[in-house]
Amino acid sequence: MRRHRHAKIVATVGPASASPERLKALFLAGVDTFRLNFSHGLHQDHARVHAAIRDLERETGRPIGILQDLQGPKIRIGTVAGGKLDLAAGDRVRFVPEGREGNARAIPLPHPEIFASVAPGQDLLIDDGRVRVRVTGVQDDALDAEVVTGGVISDRKGVNLPGTVLALSPLTEKDRADLAFGLELGVDWVALSFVQTPSDVIEARGLIGGRAGLMTKIEKPSALEHIEDIVRLSDAVMVARGDLGVELPPEDVPGRQKELVRACRRAVKPVIVATQMLDSMVSAPSPTRAEASDVATAVYDGADAVMLSAESAVGQYPVEAVAMMDRIIRRTETHRLYRSLVAASEPEVEDSPPHAVAAAAAGLADAIQAAAIVAFTLSGTTAARIARKRPNVPILAATPDPGVSRRLSLYWGAHSVLSEDIASYEAMAAKASELAQSEGFAQSPELVVVVAGIPFGTPGTTNNLRVIELGRDT
Template identity: 75%
Template sequence: MHRYRRAKIVATVGPASAAPEMLKALFVAGADTFRLNFSHGTHEDHAKVHAAIRTLEQELGRPIGILQDLQGPKIRIGTVKDGKLSVTPGERIRFVLGGAEGDKEAIPLPHPEIFAAVMPGHHLLLDDGRVRVKVVGLGSDYIDAEVEIGSVISNRKGVNLPGTVLDLSPLTAKDRADLAFGLELGVDWVALSFVQQPGDMLEARGLIGDRAGLVAKIEKPSALEKIDDIIRLSDAVMVARGDLGVEIPHEEVPGRQKELVRACRLAVKPVIIATQMLDSMINAPTPTRAEASDVATAIYDGADAVMLSAESASGLYPREAVEMMDRIIRSTEHHKLYRSILQATEAGEEQTAPHAVAAADLAEAIHAPAIVAFTSSGTTAARIARKRPAVPILAVTADRDVARRLCLLWGAHSVQAADIASYDDMVARASELVMAEGFANQSDLVVVVAGVPFGKAGTTNNLRVIEVGR
């Protein structure tokens, strides 16, 4: 079973998709990696889903990626009198550190790190930006603000601070407990929410080590200012356009998306585009034309993966949403302008691993049906994928965990197989696998990339053209 597309699909699991039969339906429809959103559900819920995915993996004989998405620090106001209050532009309101059931003169904001960091002129956005206020005065336990955009403020609504870097760990006590649980389960990726600075990545890496890939979720303006270092310290990046779109102007989001995809390609790191991609399919069997265009744009940009959130987690049409995303990707990748647009956004030549890079050009020159990459850590396959070749990449690894993580990489069809030990073994194994996986036929020419000594990470130094079956 292999996909007739290069970009991958990440599907979030929730009440609508947690049953084993639905998980299988989503995988058959096109899901490559499943996201477990730890903002919702219990450990028991996630353990059942994880076990069902691993059972499905054994049944179908294909690696399946599992991504654990940590909740991160949620900043919210407390409760207000009567459950809600209305504010209008030009009005003055006050946030206070303590208190309960406040009014406009004392809206509870139980986050001391905000009072320590905010400055006059900074903005607070409430309820996904529906209310916008500007700080005009402050003390150790209060913040005075002027309303710029008014609406209704209700209990426990979220607060965003786009111009303020908070002295706040991205890992709460809940996140640490969830992370320990996820690593014990054996998740393949861990997504870190609300990354502000490179130090956040180092903190998470210290806990995760090499037990899972680390995904930086980009949803804060402060992360954009340090993006090169954050990408360097990550194993993959998620462009989380929901919170990012609240904290930066809407009109800047598309350009930032393109910048992030290009930066990740340059750094040889997978990049996921997320949030509201087929949002109307939560309640409808088809998306809007604008949503279809949004998914296609991410594919034209060269993103490694696109993600479904509520569409597959709690929507009425989870299978149809995956099928639709699969159809949009395949249609886009077969469009006559797709290759030229990808080439126009080429990230530039990489200065290392020339054989991995040359494999893409050579495969196209000889019209090979596939590139076979023997990879211990996944890096060889990633370097080939960076060129976005016109042919699929058969990524062969002896490491089960690497095979699962490659389910997030553009163009990679991962297979777990025993390590090769010689050139003859390499040729025989490549011939066997490309035919068994349905990528090539007898006598086809395929490009094979490996490293000598075989089975050792970081030794990509061998490029060969072989005739299948000879």
């Protein structure tokens, strides 16, 4: 079940893909990690999908990652008089707490945090930015605003506040219940929505502990102001271009995407590029050329993974969308410009022995044209450090921990495999040779670069580098 590509594929599960048969087809087409979107579905629905993925994992003998995506706070207007309100540029409007409308033109806003945080000159975007209003005055129980971009708004439409940091936890009561359920199921990653500041990540970390990897979704401009700290506190990052693209000018999103990918590579954290990557394949059997280019751009940027949302959750062609994404990644990674573009965005190696050893392993493997790099890792850190260099050879990540093995399925270039812990140089060479051959990465007399930490069994050391010739050094 070896993937002949480095970048990974994340696919969202929904009505179009929740059956065991469809999940298997998606996995065989190229899915490495499945996303369970807790904005939709009941707990029992997600439990059935989780069980089916674990059954598939046992059937195929390959670790499969499961990502739980929490809904987060949803800011919406209330019920407007008559069901809709037609606004034109230049109109004056008033937002009031729900239940205090008073007149037909008042727009209910059931979020006291907004009244406490917003300031004159800041914008409110309604219905994914289709309607934009600018705040002109603030009172304890009302916001006065002028319509900048008009349109029709109706009941319960979403509201974005790109220039406002709200005193609002990213974890609602629903999220806390969903998180407890997901951790009990045994999800591998938890994606946190509505992150504004580093303290939001710390709050979630306290609840998750070490039971799953914490993935921060970057979808608020305020998060970009603290991005270095947020990345450092996270285990992984998702560039959630949907909400981010509403709150940022569209022309800013591509540059921000590149900045985020580079920041994550520098911090040795996997990064997913998400939202509308092959959106036309929700209803069509092939993508637009612009969408194919979008996926390829994320791969050229060096992203660890690209994600399908509605395409695999509710689309008419979920398997075809995965297969198309797989083909785009493989073709991009074999293009003659790929290596030079990925190398151009390579961050400087951190000044520490573990990072230097990992970088040396990647460089050495490329220089001697090794068949693979075998990384023995307890926490996944060794494999992540090697992957940061984006070597031209595959990374065979061996770990005794099933949870780590599943999380590694999200990392660029990592083919994770369960293996008993090693305790000596001789065992290291013998196991590396065995795994490289049994997993189909190398055969005698090819060379393999082996990386491990000494003393064996100590997480995060990454201090030993060895080259072995299969059939001779074992």
